[in-house]
Amino acid sequence: MDSIKVFEELALEYDKWFDENRFVYESELRAMKRHLPKGFGIEIGVGTGRFAVPLGVNIGVEPAKNMAQIARGRGLEVVEAKAEMLPFRNNIFDYALIVVTICFVENPIKVLEEMKRIIKPNGSLIIGLVDKDSFLGKIYELKKNKSRFYKYAKFYSTEQVINWLKELGFNHIKTSQTIFKQLEEIENIEPIKDGYGKGGIVVISSSKE
Amino acid sequence: MDILCCPVCKGELELKVDKKEGDDILEGKLICHKCNVKYPIQEGIPDLLPRNI
Numbered sequence: 001m002d003s004i005k006v007f008e009e010l011a012l013e014y015d016k017w018f019d020e021n022r023f024v025y026e027s028e029l030r031a032m033k034r035h036l037p038k039g040f041g042i043e044i045g046v047g048t049g050r051f052a053v054p055l056g057v058n059i060g061v062e063p064a065k066n067m068a069q070i071a072r073g074r075g076l077e078v079v080e081a082k083a084e085m086l087p088f089r090n091n092i093f094d095y096a097l098i099v100v101t102i103c104f105v106e107n108p109i110k111v112l113e114e115m116k117r118i119i120k121p122n123g124s125l126i127i128g129l130v131d132k133d134s135f136l137g138k139i140y141e142l143k144k145n146k147s148r149f150y151k152y153a154k155f156y157s158t159e160q161v162i163n164w165l166k167e168l169g170f171n172h173i174k175t176s177q178t179i180f181k182q183l184e185e186i187e188n189i190e191p192i193k194d195g196y197g198k199g200g201i202v203v204i205s206s207s208k209e
Numbered sequence: 210m211d212i213l214c215c216p217v218c219k220g221e222l223e224l225k226v227d228k229k230e231g232d233d234i235l236e237g238k239l240i241c242h243k244c245n246v247k248y249p250i251q252e253g254i255p256d257l258l259p260r261n262i
Contacts, residue, residue: 068254079213080256087216087248087257 002152003104004063007047010148011066015048024183027190028128028201029054031178032099034192035126035205039094044083044115045101049074051128057097061086084110088118095119099128100201102161103153109164116168119208125170127204133157136179136200158196161204170206177202210234215241216259222248 007014018025029051036055043052046060049071060078062068068078081087083098083105096115105111115125131137132155144150162173177199178192196202213222220243228236237250239257248257 063258065254065256069252072253078254080254080258081216082258085216085259087213087222087255089212089214089219092212 006148006152007064008066011048011064011070014067014149015050015070018050021183021186023186023189024179025050027178027186027192028099030189031176031192031201031203032097032126032128034176035124035174035203036097037095037124040092041095041097042088042093042118043097043099044086044111045098045104046071046076046078047101049076049078051097051099052076055097084114086114086118090117091120091123093119093123095124095126097126097128100130102127102129103150103155108156108161109168112164112168116170116208121209123208125165125206125208127161129158129161129202129204130155130200131158131177131196131202133159134196134198134200134202136183139182158202158204165204165206170208172205172207174205175202213239213255213257215244215246216257217241217246218243220244 041057042059043057044061046052046062047067052060053074060071060076061081063082068080072078084107096119102108130140137155140150175196176192177196178190179200222239222241226234226237234250235253239248239255246260
């Protein structure tokens with residue numbers, strides 16, 4: 001529960017990051033948009049709604065109440081729930097999205113299983129993550145103990161997450177990457193390229209069965 | 210509402226509304242009779258965090 005407590009206390013500070021790093025944020029948004037299908041969608045770990053609102057996602061799940069309230073204030077339907085135990089019926093959503101959240105959950109495989117359960121057959125699962133094997137993953141890993149947000153984070157590589165998706169029976173796995181320089185050097189929107197291996201942020205999309 | 214279920218047993222929830230604003234349910238409860246748990250709705254946000262786990 002440690003990550004949830006941190007986000008409960010630092011909701012406003014978390015939210016401010018997106019204004020202070022707007023080119024990083026905008027690049028991430030564009031990379032996500034590439035993979036986003038149409039239809040009825042949900043974001044797990046919606047935070048303050050910084051991704052769900054501009055991407056037009058319908059519902060957000062967030063365990064930290066203070067964050068959930070900010071997201072609701074931005075016009076989003078929010079449910080307070082745990083990613084490993086989602087309170088939704090089977091086969092409801094056209095897509096489920098999880099952005100820079102997989103590093104904070106207790107059990108990432110259980111989260112992906114739950115996301116699979118709530119999306120329709122042929123529905124999409126889209127994951128945005130800090131790639132542990134990338135330059136950014138390495139920087140975050142080094143700075144982790146000094147960061148209030150990332151102190152409790154556990155980063156995963158794109159390869160690891162793709163293996164989990166395959167084990168869970170997902171197919172049509174596609175990847176995009178963005179953020180190719182240190183965050184403080186970014187003064188413009190970063191390019192978005194296919195694949196992974198160079199970019200700090202990777203988007204993985206896949207489809208259920 | 211019709212997409213929600215109990216986070217633990219995935220069974221049906223009964224909705225009790227205490228305060229509404231248009232279609233928005235601001236205060237109320239979602240009850241799982243099977244688990245015997247009442248999940249509160251406060252300030253428009255249903256709290257479906259699992260209890261006692």
